[in-house]
Amino acid sequence: MVIQSTKPDKKSSNALGAFGKWLTHVGRGWQAFFQMIIEGDWATKLSVLIMGFGSLARRQIVKGLLFLGSEIAFIIFYARFGWQYVKDLGTLGVVEQSRVLDPATGIRMVVPGDNSMLILLYSVLTLATLLPLIMIWKANIRASYLAQKRAEQKIPQPSFVADARTLLDKRYHMTLMSFPLISLALFTALPILFMILIAFTNFDKMHQPPGHLFGWVGIQNITDIFAGNPFYQQTFFGVLLWTFIWAIFATATNYIFGMILALLINKEGINYKKMWRTFFVITIAVPQFVSLMLVSKLFAETGIVNQILLNLNLVKSPVPFFENPNLARVMAIVINMWVGVPYTMLMTTGILMNIPAELYESANVDGASPVRTFFSITLPYMLFVTGPYLITTFVGNINNFNVIYLLTAGGPLAQNYYRAGKTDLLVTWLYKLTVDEQNYSLASTIGILIFVIVSIVSLLAYNLTGSVKKEDQFS
Amino acid sequence: MKTCSRRLLALSLALLMLIFSASAMADTVKLKVWGSQENQELLSELVEEFKAANPETEWDISLGVVGEPEARTRYLEDPAAAADVFAFANDQLMELVNADALYEVTINLDKIIEENTAGSIESATLGEYLYGYPMTSDNGYFLYYDKSVLSEDDVKSLDALLAAANAAGKKVFMDVSNGWYIASFFLGAGGTLGLTEDGKQTCDFNNELGVAAGEAIRAFCADPAFQTGDDSVLVGGMGGSICAGVSGTWNAAAISEKLGENYAAAPLPTFTCGGEQKHMASFIGTKILGVNTQTQFPLEAMALAEFLTSEAAQLKFFETRALGPTNINAAANPAVLENIALAALSAQSEWGVSQKLVLGGYWSPAEAFGLEMESKSTGDMQAMLDTMVAQITQ
Structure with a gap:
């Protein structure tokens, strides 16, 4: 099997250079743009203030009106909607919700105050509209300048229909890409930006809109985690360490045992290969969360396993499978194997069959032992082919919410952890902080840290993988 | 037409x-x-x-x-x-x-x-x-017990209760790894939960009385008759392996059905706290x-x-x-x-402590401490309680 991939930038040291190049490129673009304004006639210059003026002056009526209309729409949007939120962005609101006795009904009615969350949310939305505004503004000046040039060279101005038609021809990429880009901005980029901003506020249980306001606290949440708050600190580093131990073991055990299982079934002389494979695939057919919840009941202190052990007099008191921190961690890794091994088996079966048989034949002729063959031929080949897969699995395991939350729910709780247990991963801790504690600011900060960790790990691992470094060869 | x-x-x-x-x-x-x-x-x-x-x-x-x-x-x-x-x-x-x-x-x-x-x-x-x-x-708890195993005097103190249970080879149930129940010891010893002026939780479970209460919890958890778990464990075991359990009125129907004529309820017992007998309190x-x-x-x-x-x-x-x-x-x-259960609850209300001044930040640290106790931790009690109180009050 050959991994088909386009050549990426090979050396990461090039990244800085590429960024510099990009910056120069953007700078040149803006320079050329301002050149247009300087070289433009009065109509183009006036377009800086009144959008579409240049186009209207050259009798490109529809185009000009569209530019003008969008300017008016933006002004109305900012005046009627955007400004009331953006003006409070610096403070996130100052008037708290209060009560006043309503003499007509005799009840203390709620007088709504500022809502910090809505201020932040709609401010982000409003400020984000500046981007399309600038793009349309630039397009307006460019259109005016080009029209001016055409007029100077006595070339007739293209009609609006002709302009629009280029969207299906010369500028077809714009037509195709606009919808995915807009939805990406609306449904991914903006919410993420909003969440990132929350990390710099004190949005928690004590500052809960609409009853209360929250405000900016700068980087206090980050300094709290690293130094300011001993409980946050212990929890973060404790949980981080376990997250890595978990991710390494969960990935390695599934990978190795899955491969060994596949090898066993593939081995010559094993009968009913298809049946064995089917047995293991059946575990995939059972939804993962069902198996996990079932197993967590099975091994509970009063669960079936403990009852059987007690009845057989093998143990005197129930085995604390999920109550003892170390045992709970081992259980999580072992049970995860049960859930994950069949997937690896299925995937590796195909790859194993693709290893050139002559490699094994020559190894056989040289008198290599099966173990030696495995470590010298099978494993290197597999690692080469499945390197990128291993990275995605590893990253997936860092954020493996399902297995941990459904199996142990992060437990057992630890005394010196802040609202977290000994098997909590960063991502399950984050979940508890949001859902149980409403500590959104801390959760958001942890979210950012998870992102940083995961991206560093993936970039490093990806660049060190054999299949990236020597993609065209396998030796 | x-x-x-x-x-x-x-x-x-x-x-x-x-x-x-x-x-x-x-x-x-x-x-x-x-x-x-x-x-x-x-x-x-x-x-x-x-x-x-x-x-x-x-x-x-x-x-x-x-x-x-x-x-x-x-x-x-x-x-x-x-x-x-x-x-x-x-x-x-x-x-x-x-x-x-x-x-x-x-x-x-x-x-x-x-x-x-x-x-x-x-x-x-x-x-x-x-x-x-x-x-x-x-919204409170008291003691359910099996009349065929325990007498009215047995359920007056925790020591007698455990002794009688051990003699009968049965268990005494209490969900110690739950902030709601474990508070029974601390509050009974004289500990308090309160609020500061700006609405933050105060807690003195790490003072001398608290340490004595903590040691009492440790001793209770180490007793062979001790049994923890959730409601299903209590209801399932009552009349069988369990002869007494701390719970509330929501289990009354199920427990009375299992015990039949032997169904009884009483206020919580006293416990030995630093050499003295103190009555177990309860959140009410x-x-x-x-x-x-x-x-x-x-x-x-x-x-x-x-x-x-x-x-x-x-x-x-x-x-x-x-x-x-x-x-x-x-x-x-x-x-x-x-109603037997409600009568026991109202008798227990003499040692009831209002739950009004307990904030959400209390529960997880108290549960974490309870888990340490249930796993028979031998750690320094003062240090463990200091950690718990620091977590509760932060």
Whole structure:
């Protein structure tokens, strides 16, 4: 099997250079743009203030009106909607919700105050509209300048229909890409930006809109985690360490045992290969969360396993499978194997069959032992082919919410952890902080840290993988 | 011609009805009520009664399943989407008021204060305002025991209880890894939970008394007769391997069914704390019906809440679910007075501590400490309690 991939930038040291190049490129673009304004006639210059003026002056009526209309729409949007939120962005609101006795009904009615969350949310939305505004503004000046040039060279101005038609021809990429880009901005980029901003506020249980306001606290949440708050600190580093131990073991055990299982079934002389494979695939057919919840009941202190052990007099008191921190961690890794091994088996079966048989034949002729063959031929080949897969699995395991939350729910709780247990991963801790504690600011900060960790790990691992470094060869 | 006019008449009548119903739709009072799963059936019955009692308004009342313990969390997730009228345990009062979640009771205030027990009114009051309608007063725990194994004297002290249980080869159940139950020892020893002026939790469970209580918990957990677990363990084991257990009224029916004639309940026993006998305390709380400040129809919501907590409604809650009433008349009902579990609860109330001043930050650290105890930790008690208190008060 050959991994088909386009050549990426090979050396990461090039990244800085590429960024510099990009910056120069953007700078040149803006320079050329301002050149247009300087070289433009009065109509183009006036377009800086009144959008579409240049186009209207050259009798490109529809185009000009569209530019003008969008300017008016933006002004109305900012005046009627955007400004009331953006003006409070610096403070996130100052008037708290209060009560006043309503003499007509005799009840203390709620007088709504500022809502910090809505201020932040709609401010982000409003400020984000500046981007399309600038793009349309630039397009307006460019259109005016080009029209001016055409007029100077006595070339007739293209009609609006002709302009629009280029969207299906010369500028077809714009037509195709606009919808995915807009939805990406609306449904991914903006919410993420909003969440990132929350990390710099004190949005928690004590500052809960609409009853209360929250405000900016700068980087206090980050300094709290690293130094300011001993409980946050212990929890973060404790949980981080376990997250890595978990991710390494969960990935390695599934990978190795899955491969060994596949090898066993593939081995010559094993009968009913298809049946064995089917047995293991059946575990995939059972939804993962069902198996996990079932197993967590099975091994509970009063669960079936403990009852059987007690009845057989093998143990005197129930085995604390999920109550003892170390045992709970081992259980999580072992049970995860049960859930994950069949997937690896299925995937590796195909790859194993693709290893050139002559490699094994020559190894056989040289008198290599099966173990030696495995470590010298099978494993290197597999690692080469499945390197990128291993990275995605590893990253997936860092954020493996399902297995941990459904199996142990992060437990057992630890005394010196802040609202977290000994098997909590960063991502399950984050979940508890949001859902149980409403500590959104801390959760958001942890979210950012998870992102940083995961991206560093993936970039490093990806660049060190054999299949990236020597993609065209396998030796 | 005649049929034609008749058709016209029918059509115009139908149109008229449509218009009427449409105009009625516009005035519909739409309310959502949150209650626990077990209360759904009764709540819907009471809501129907309420609708029948107020026929002049078009009601659209829906029920949602949110148990009293989760009300605060679910409310804070999205106050605007939360129910207009919701039941909550009174330990959540502080945080709900902090979030400005509850309408103060201002209509029929004197009548409500007069009709309910002073303790239940107190449990729903913060500062000068009453923040909800007391609903049940049974949010507490006491001791269930098996009369065939234990005598009345055995359940007077924890030491005697454990000795008798060990002699019979049976277990004593208490969910120590739960902040609600474990507080029994600390509060019994004389510890306190309170609030600072700016609304933060205070806790002195790490003083000398607290350490003595902690050692008592450690000794209890180390006893061979000790058994922990959740409600299902208690109900399953009662009458079998378990001879006594600490729990509340919600298990009364199940336990009385398992024990039959041997069913008995008593206040919690005393425990040995630093060489002295101290009575185990308990959290005592009420369930309260609150009106959401985000509601579109505050007056109607208040009327509904008042109806759902009236004497008649509380008696129904007692009859179907054996929930203890807060209404004075309902509590004086002979059937209520005869209830074994409620009698034990009211006897325990002498050592009851209001849960009103306990914030949400208390539970996880207390549970973590309880887990340490259950796993027979040999760590330094003072250090463990210092950590717990630091976590609770931060």
